[in-house]
Amino acid sequence: MELYIGEVINKLRKEKGITQEKLANALGVSVAAVSKWENKSTYPDITMLPLIARFFNTTIDKLLNYEMEISNDKVMELVRECATLFEKDTVENAISRCEKYLREYQNNLFLKFRMGSLYMMSIGSANSEKEAKKILKKAISLLEESSNSEEQEISETSKFILSSLYTMDNQFDKAEEVLLTLPKVNTDRDDMLIGLYINQDKLDKAKEILKTLTYKRVSNIINCLDNYVVISNKEKDNIKAKSILDIKDNIIKAFDLEDIYGASSCIMRLGIYTKEKDIEKTIQYVKKIVESSNKEYDLKNHLLFDELELFKGVHSKEYMLSNIKKIITEDTYDFVKEDQRYIDVLDRLDNMI
Known part of the structure; x- marks a missing residue:
């Protein structure tokens, strides 16, 4: 198991505002020894642990299991x-790095x-x-x-x-x-706050809550429609599924959210058209999903959601495009793999990744 005692010593030393030299003199070791502990070149001898713990007014257990503090910003960086x-x-290497940090800040x-x-x-x-x-x-x-x-x-x-x-x-x-185990909320205090702020002419506060609440509810409607589509697919009712997707697309268009939700709508349609072996529709939506995935969404000048901050995730655009390619090259697409239009779309996608 990797020990972080060098980092702990460095942190505690800096908290006390003392130099490596002062710590070295107190412990009867060289400055070079303290430096090697802190840069993880070596560990302190086990006989030194009581002295180090006493110097920092802590226990050996706490010294070895000291919880290194980390900010939320640093978490996101990791x-x-x-x-x-x-x-x-x-x-394998990605998981290994994740687990290293999870052990360090357990x-x-x-x-x-x-x-x-x-x-x-x-x-x-x-x-x-x-x-x-x-x-x-x-x-x-x-x-x-x-x-x-x-x-x-x-x-x-x-x-x-x-x-x-x-x-x-x-x-x-x-x-x-x-x-x-999650609470079922029947009322939303934000509805009341919006009205309250409007009546007090605190319009900026009202708009801030309103844009977040509106976006959340539009997203919820879109997610509900997705579930209706899934149910229709399970019931093998493609006509109903397509009609629901038409409603979804109209809502996405009405709220000018194609750049955010366009790709998900295309994926759901492709799930239907590939089962039907509909070459023209499959090609149409393969093209559309690539176009949608290549767009950068920005709500800066949006009529309703201007400057609303959305979580963009931690993966790169190239990674997302690679996953799109995995989806549209599955075996269910074999019936169009010889179509030049399909080949051209994949070539374009490769150039974007």
Whole structure:
């Protein structure tokens, strides 16, 4: 097991505002020895631990298990670093780096939440079903821990994600159980606050809440329509599924959100058209999904959602495009693989990645 005692000594020394020389003199060692501890070249001799603990007014146990503090910004920096490894290195190396940071900051639930979410988003990097299962299990384990966070947002978001992961893992009872632990809210205080702020002419406050609430509700409607499509597909009612997708597309267009939701709509339509072996429609939406995925969404000048901050994720655009390619080159697309239009789209996609 990797020890972080050198980092702990460095942190405690700086907290006390003393130099390496002063610490070395107090412990009866050379400055070079302290320097080697702190840069992890060597560990202190075991006989030195009582002296070091006494100097810093702590115990040996706490010295060896000292919880290194880390900010949320630093967490996101580490997560982005690991996301890059999932994209450009092997899955094994990416997981190894994730686990290194998880060991280093083993009590940080925000890190576990973000790493669990990263594992979920990186399942597409797996090279086999076995590897995908391994990543899924790691994601579940981390999010189960972060769901115990005292911070409501982390706890509840972890549970929402867990419900999806349990479903992917065919643990349907657990998915239902975790969802039923979440509060069912019948009223939203933001509805009342908006009216209150408008009546007080606090229009900026009203608009800030209104844009977030409106976006959330439009997103919820779109997600509900997606579920209707899934149900229709299971009932083998393609006509109904297409009609619902028409409604979804009209809502997306009405709220000018094509750059955000256009690709997901295309994927759902392709799921229908590939089953029907509809060459023209499949080619049409393969082209459309590539065009949608290549766009950068920006709400800066949006009529309703101007300057609304959306979480953009940690994976690069190239990684997302690679996953799109995986989807549209599955065996279900064999009936169009000789079509030059399909070949041209794949060539264009390769140039974008």
